[in-house]
Amino acid sequence: MFENFDLMADALLKGMWTTVWVTLASYTIALVIGVVLVVMHVSPALPARWAANAYTQLFRNVPLLAVLIIMFFGLPQIGIKAENWVWALLGLGMYTGAFVGETMRSGINSIPLGQAEAARSIGLTFSQSLGTVIMPQAIRAVIPPLGSLLIALVKNSALVLAIGVAELTARARRLIEDPESKFDLWGVIIGVTVSYLLIALVLSYLVRLAEKRAAFVR
Amino acid sequence: MSRPNESTVLFDALGPKGRRNSNIASVVSAVVLLGLLALAGVQLAAEGFFEQSRWANPLDILVVQTTWVPAILDTLLAFALGSVLALLLGVIIGFGRISQFAPTRWLSAGYVQFFRAVPLVLLIWITFTIDGRFGFTTDVLGWSNDARRLTFLVLGLGIYNGAILAEILRAGVAALPPGQAMAGYAIGLRHGQVQRLVVLPQVVRNMLPAVLAQLVILLKDTSLGYVITYPELLHSASIVGRDYGNSFLQALVIAAFIYFVLAYVLSKLVVVAERRLRKKTAAPLARVQQVEAAAVTD
Numbered sequence: 001m002f003e004n005f006d007l008m009a010d011a012l013l014k015g016m017w018t019t020v021w022v023t024l025a026s027y028t029i030a031l032v033i034g035v036v037l038v039v040m041h042v043s044p045a046l047p048a049r050w051a052a053n054a055y056t057q058l059f060r061n062v063p064l065l066a067v068l069i070i071m072f073f074g075l076p077q078i079g080i081k082a083e084n085w086v087w088a089l090l091g092l093g094m095y096t097g098a099f100v101g102e103t104m105r106s107g108i109n110s111i112p113l114g115q116a117e118a119a120r121s122i123g124l125t126f127s128q129s130l131g132t133v134i135m136p137q138a139i140r141a142v143i144p145p146l147g148s149l150l151i152a153l154v155k156n157s158a159l160v161l162a163i164g165v166a167e168l169t170a171r172a173r174r175l176i177e178d179p180e181s182k183f184d185l186w187g188v189i190i191g192v193t194v195s196y197l198l199i200a201l202v203l204s205y206l207v208r209l210a211e212k213r214a215a216f217v218r
Numbered sequence: 219m220s221r222p223n224e225s226t227v228l229f230d231a232l233g234p235k236g237r238r239n240s241n242i243a244s245v246v247s248a249v250v251l252l253g254l255l256a257l258a259g260v261q262l263a264a265e266g267f268f269e270q271s272r273w274a275n276p277l278d279i280l281v282v283q284t285t286w287v288p289a290i291l292d293t294l295l296a297f298a299l300g301s302v303l304a305l306l307l308g309v310i311i312g313f314g315r316i317s318q319f320a321p322t323r324w325l326s327a328g329y330v331q332f333f334r335a336v337p338l339v340l341l342i343w344i345t346f347t348i349d350g351r352f353g354f355t356t357d358v359l360g361w362s363n364d365a366r367r368l369t370f371l372v373l374g375l376g377i378y379n380g381a382i383l384a385e386i387l388r389a390g391v392a393a394l395p396p397g398q399a400m401a402g403y404a405i406g407l408r409h410g411q412v413q414r415l416v417v418l419p420q421v422v423r424n425m426l427p428a429v430l431a432q433l434v435i436l437l438k439d440t441s442l443g444y445v446i447t448y449p450e451l452l453h454s455a456s457i458v459g460r461d462y463g464n465s466f467l468q469a470l471v472i473a474a475f476i477y478f479v480l481a482y483v484l485s486k487l488v489v490v491a492e493r494r495l496r497k498k499t500a501a502p503l504a505r506v507q508q509v510e511a512a513a514v515t516d
Contacts, residue, residue: 042228044240047248061481062474063441066452070474073456074467078265108228120230130228158337162445169340176347189344197335 002187008175009191015171016195022088022167023157023199027150029093034100041105052101059098065159067091072163088160096153103149107142108134140214147207154199168195267467275462276469289454290476292364296371296440296450301433303376308383308429313418315388318409326384333381339442342374346446367448371440379436383429390425391417426495430488434481441477451476 002008040052059067071087111134119129161170172192175183232240262268275281314326333341349370361369394417402412443450449457455473459466 043243043247044229044232044236045243045247047244047251051247051251057482058478061438061478061485063438063452063477065441065444066470066474066477069444069452069456070467070470074459074470077464077467078262078267116228126228134228155335155337158339159442161339169337169343172340173343185348189348192340193332193336196337196340197332200335 002191003184004182005187008183008188011171011175012168012191012195015166015168015192016199018166018171019154019157019168020199022085022092022160022165023150023154023203026089026092026096026157027153029089030096030100030149030153033094033097034104037097037101038104038108041101042108056098056101059095060102064091064095064156065162067095068159068163084160084163084165087163088157088165092153092157092160096149096156099149100146103145104138104142107138107145110141111137143207143211143214147204147210150203150207151200154196154203168192272462272465272468276458276465276472281458285454285458286472286476289449289451289473290480292368292448292454293437293440293443293450293480296368296375296443296448297433297437299368299372300375300379300436300440303372304379304383304433304436305429307376307380308387311380311384312387312391313413315384316391316413330381330384333378334385336378338374338378338439339445341378342371342442343445345373346370364449367443367446370446371443371448371450374442375436375439379432379439382432386425386428386432387421390421390428393424394420423495427488427492430491431485434484434488437481437484438477 037052037055040048043049068087068091071091072084075081115133115137116129119133124133157167158169160167161173164170166174169192172188175188176185229236266272311326311329314322315330317323317326346367349366398416398420399412402416407415440450441452444452444456447453451473452470455469456466459469462469
């Protein structure tokens with residue numbers, strides 16, 4: 001079942017590495033975009049709120065694959081060219097950013113109004129009440145859903161195979177379509193599945209660590 | 219959404235000075251945003267993005283009839299069949315996970331864990347590839363190529379989303395106050411009867427918004443048919459784009475717009491359903507919010 005195991009393991013490890021760094025890099029972009037969106041969403045300036053809302057609606061209702069295909073195959077037509085991995089990171093990051101923004105916003109909204117009112121009534125300034133009362137609570141509320149966004153991003157990152165980035169799924173595909181069929185089908189399927197499970201396990205362990213570190217000491 | 223002149227988590231109601239500052243901020247941000255839009259528009263116009271022929275060709279009546287309309291129908295067909303399969307599997311697996319028979323629980327849990335961890339595109343593509351590798355091929359059924367591709371797309375969508383719907387249902391059961399099931403047992407119902415008559419109706423009612431939200435995601439995921447060249451919207455758009463060489467971006471933008479409209483309408487239906495359901499009675503939930511948050515992410 002596992003003929004040429006070393007070759008297969010080598011290809012899958014390379015794919016895992018690509019999947020992991022694409023995931024982490026695009027998640028970083030998504031976090032930045034998410035924070036910007038939240039700031040725009042809560043800002044008193046109405047146009048900024050509209051823009052944030054439009055961005056969120058756009059990326060929530062257009063499939064990720066369509067976003068990636070438009071970026072990589074469509075944009076060169078109007079003179080915007082970049083390497084495929086750049087579009088992979090940008091596409092995944094911009095798409096996930098909309099969801100990160102929504103998650104963070106619901107985190108801030110989940111804090112009872114009384115908390116902020118109490119902070120203001122003891123005389124804390126805007127930045128003090130935000131930094132010492134609201135954000136510490138909001139961050140704890142959003143870590144678990146942000147964690148599941150990260151795990152979902154691992155799976156979504158497989159879509160960048162459509163623009164030619166050799167991540168885990170693309171590597172597995174190459175193994176199965178090997179012209180000399182050196183690899184057993186089930187062996188590759190099991191290998192690639194175990195790889196994804198491993199990534200998800202490690203990442204959810206890290207998320208749980210983050211949750212623990214952020215938890216209140218009661 | 220926070221509104222001005224109203225106390226929110228972050229701001230007190232604004233006074234005259236605050237209102238003036240916020241008005242200034244509004245104007246400034248409007249100018250900046252319009253400026254960015256104008257800049258993008260000028261850049262696009264300079265590259266000929268708005269040239270009439272580039273839009274007229276892919277939107278020619280003949281193309282609309284032979285490509286766009288069938289593409290939308292094929293997308294909706296994959297969505298409908300995928301949803302039915304996902305809902306069926308979701309209910310079976312979801313209740314398998316709370317079965318009294320331990321092996322059923324283990325199998326269902328294994329199914330959910332496995333299929334939630336694997337990317338959907340891998341699943342669709344593997345089912346498409348293994349066809350004909352194990353002595354059985356769908357060729358003997360005499361199906362057309364498109365029917366074969368539809369089958370594997372629907373299988374992938376259904377199997378994957380079935381796992382997620384099962385999780386939603388299970389969370390719904392867990393969030394239902396235990397008194398509901400206990401009351402059922404107290405009046406002498408068997409386990410199966412309690413599930414069927416007491417638990418399931420309430421769970422379905424409570425979880426309908428989360429389930430519908432997942433179906434919106436399933437609709438977007440039909441675009442993965444692109445990978446196995448099923449003639450859904452995205453793949454059809456790329457074919458139209460290839461036919462009219464310099465309208466490639468335009469064809470993709472049209473497809474994205476159609477996806478947007480379909481998904482937006484469906485998600486508005488979710489909001490309507492939510493509102494209507496709130497009027498009906500079911501036992502109040504303990505942990506709905508987390509459940510919905512979990513559902514949006516996958």
